[in-house]
Amino acid sequence: MAAPTLPNSMKAIQVVAFGKPYQINTVPVPTKLGPHELLVKVAVASYCHTDSMVIEGVFGGNKLPLTASHEGSGTVVAVGSSPGSFKVGERVMCGIFFNACGHCVACTTGPECQRQYCTGGYEGNTGAFDTDGFFAEYARVDARWTTHLPDSVSLLAAAPLACAGRTIWRGVQQAIQRAELKKGSWIAIVGSGGGLGHMGIQFARSAGLRVIGIDARDEALEVTQKSGADVVLDARAGQEATVAAVQKNVGNNASQGRGGGAEATLVLSDAAEASAFACAVTKNHGTVVQVAQPEKVIIPFQEFILRDIRLYGTLVASPQESQEMVDFIAQHGLRVQTKTYAGLDKIEELLHHVHGGQLKGKATIIVDQAQLDLEQGKVGKSKI
Known part of the structure; x- marks a missing residue:
């Protein structure tokens, strides 16, 4: 041409x-x-x-x-x-x-x-x-x-x-790889109803994961529901209630107590308490992937020392990962x-x-x- x-x-x-x-x-x-x-x-x-x-x-x-x-x-x-x-x-x-x-x-x-x-x-x-x-x-x-x-x-x-898209695609892939997630594994998304979150839900679901969407705005919760999250939780209920709800839905609270939760969690909210909140809803030895970019990431030492939560950061996708993303979308679809x-x-x-x-x-x-x-x-x- x-x-x-x-x-x-x-x-x-x-x-x-x-x-x-x-x-x-x-x-x-x-x-x-x-x-x-x-x-x-x-x-x-x-x-x-x-x-x-x-x-x-x-x-x-x-x-x-x-x-x-x-x-x-x-x-x-x-x-x-x-x-x-x-x-x-x-x-x-x-x-x-x-x-x-x-x-x-x-x-x-x-x-x-x-x-x-x-x-x-x-x-x-x-x-x-x-x-x-x-x-x-x-x-x-x-x-x-x-x-x-x-x-x-x-x-x-x-x-x-x-x-x-590139950012949340890599975030989901990081969670899958770092936590060795399999089809049927539970992933939580803190900040699930925003521009990244609604895509992350769909990427995770298309990969065979079960998704817990957590947000704190009515509009965001509606988007989370429509995007296909298996479980939708309102963070305004407070951390303790949300942790209990995650454990109940995941089904590992009875045997593990405080140690239960999602196998991996993505942090998409830049609220000051979001990263600590994400650690709390993640099971012992689980993985948290930090996507949001607040000025400081604040996490209580107990999450690292007493619960062995593993925290990873992520940036946008590489060129090859970007092409894999659009090819994945061409095959599986994305709204x-x-x-x-x-x-x-x-x-x-x-x-x-x-x-x-x-x-x-x-x-x-x-x-x-x-x-x-x-x-x-x-x-x-x-x-x-």
Whole structure:
């Protein structure tokens, strides 16, 4: 397919100062590509919790102005000299990582599932959040961190997968591997009704696990139920009552007493007490996977010393894991709950719903409706 004629400028939602509102600016289309780079015409861009951290300056040395959103999907319209297997016209999912150092252990001799832990620095050397994102009409991306989309995975649903999906996919996989979970094993999810949680429930269920969803908002509990959790618990009942309910449903409280609980638990809530809560609902010698990123993870020493709870952290999926995720979805299906907004000028409306606490699932902006219309012939029987 021939490359389309590209405009010189485009609209982009940008962080112009930390702690200040976004601005919609006219900026150049980034047509100058490095060897491993692709230019993607953005179809859909998704808002992630980390976007709020970027605009508040949590990651420090970001270069401003910076185009927001690190979750995107679209169509390749230009390629660098070494684009790998990508071609103009392909539908893709793209995320935040851009030009990793290429020489540290994670980039070279380490296992592929640890590529995301590059220690040499990404472009700009101040972290993965220094690259312009997807709240724009076009985006420059790294082919080595871009994912081919199966026909049955739509652009609309793919955008939230680029960070949230990759993150929770790896979280579930970490729990399965670290705790050696088998089909029928119990996994608990603290913060089950959010953008990551509702996907995590489905990933876990499709892997044959039984899921206990725990949240503390009415809307989130409703999402947890609709996403297929086997057991739905309201954390507002308190830790003691929730632990008892988990043990009752898992069926190991009678013989183990305080030692019973889920075999593994994911922490998706950044509430101060969430990690301790997760340990409490996990059985002795069980596994807790920390996905949320609060300023501090606070866990009583008793959970480590007296109950031998094993805590692991996790980041987003590696390139291979990302491809495995979308291929898994193409086979098993996934319902990504989104609230969509048409056009970049709807950013304030999106933020109003995000910060109002009533949002169910993920908030996305349709940047180019024409691409969604075009793909309907391919994904008319979509599994996502």
